[in-house]
Amino acid sequence: MIRTVLCDLLGIEYPILQGGMAWVATGELAAAVSEAGGLGIIGAGNAEPEKVREEIRKVRSLTKRPFGVNIYYMSPHVEALIDLVVEEKVPVITTGAGNPGKHLPKLKEAGIKVIPVVASVALAKRLERAGVDALIAEGMECGGHIGEITTMALVPQIVDAVKIPVIAAGGIADGRGLVAALALGACGVQIGTRFICAAECTVHQNYKEAIIKARDRDTVVTGYPGHYVRVLKNKLTKKYEELMKQGASPEELDRLGANKLRAAAIEGDTEYGSLMAGQSSALVKKVEPAREIIQSILREAEDIIKNLGGLLCE
Helix, strand or coil: CCHHHHHHCCCCCCEEEEEECCCCHHHHHHHHHCCCCCCCEECCCCCCHHHHHHHHHHHHHHHCCCEEEEECCCCCCHHHHHHEEEEHCEEEEECCCCCCCCHHHHHHHCCCEEEEEEEHHHCCCCCCCCHCCCEEEEEECCCCCCCCCCCCHHHHHHHCCCCCCCCEEECCCCCCCCCHHHHCCHHHEEEEEHCCCCCCCCCCCCHHHHHHHCCCEEEEEECCCCCEEEEECCCCHHHHHHHHHHHCCCHHHHHHHHHHHHHHHHCCCCCCCEECCCCCHCCCCCCCCCCHHHHHHHHHHHHHHHHHHHHHCC
């Protein structure tokens, strides 16, 4: 099986991380991914710290393997969550929507590996200087909040700019994506959308079925500068587009989007819920256990690597 320096850094079998998606990445999913040899990650989102504590303890009741927590830096509970992951001795955190620099001394003292999600070379360099352990270079193909550069262009630029391990994310859902990421210089991948359709993922079945039915052009980007989000097209996104054409303010757009991810993930509202999903949705064909997702990615990647020479003409 494929093994890289990332496996040694995080104490995992395979260089596959599961994205820390709010309302999606619960303890059940994180535990299943970790137990299958990857790194499962709880998505803290805007959740209350005690809710996140419950998810951490749920993971520990289901697996003894390493796992992580994603801390969203636009959450009103960031400070409390930093205290929580230190108190609970969480092995790894990933971070998004902000710079964890001021918290690094406390996190490092607690022995926690810190891996921020970045969408630019400048931020990657700054965080490497600050002392993070690795970086997730996430292209705009991903679901949820996105940057402006594609995975194919972003990953090699960040690999060239830093000396710490780089994990590729955005648009990756199978063994082909893993091999491509390795070819670009990454030492692993983070996958979100495909794990929404893991059997252990607790989101509403309607959400999973929407991803499985999605075609290549069925995602759209909504929002405003600094707050763009990729989702599956539905009646909510049409309303967004109408408001944007009318010149709606960020506040109006935020009000429209309030609680819509919960509506999709928990209530199964596929018309007016926010179905965050990446452009890899069209590659997701069925609901299956997290272990089979990981094993199928690895099998495909190994076959591709083995047969690459046959694609070249002498």
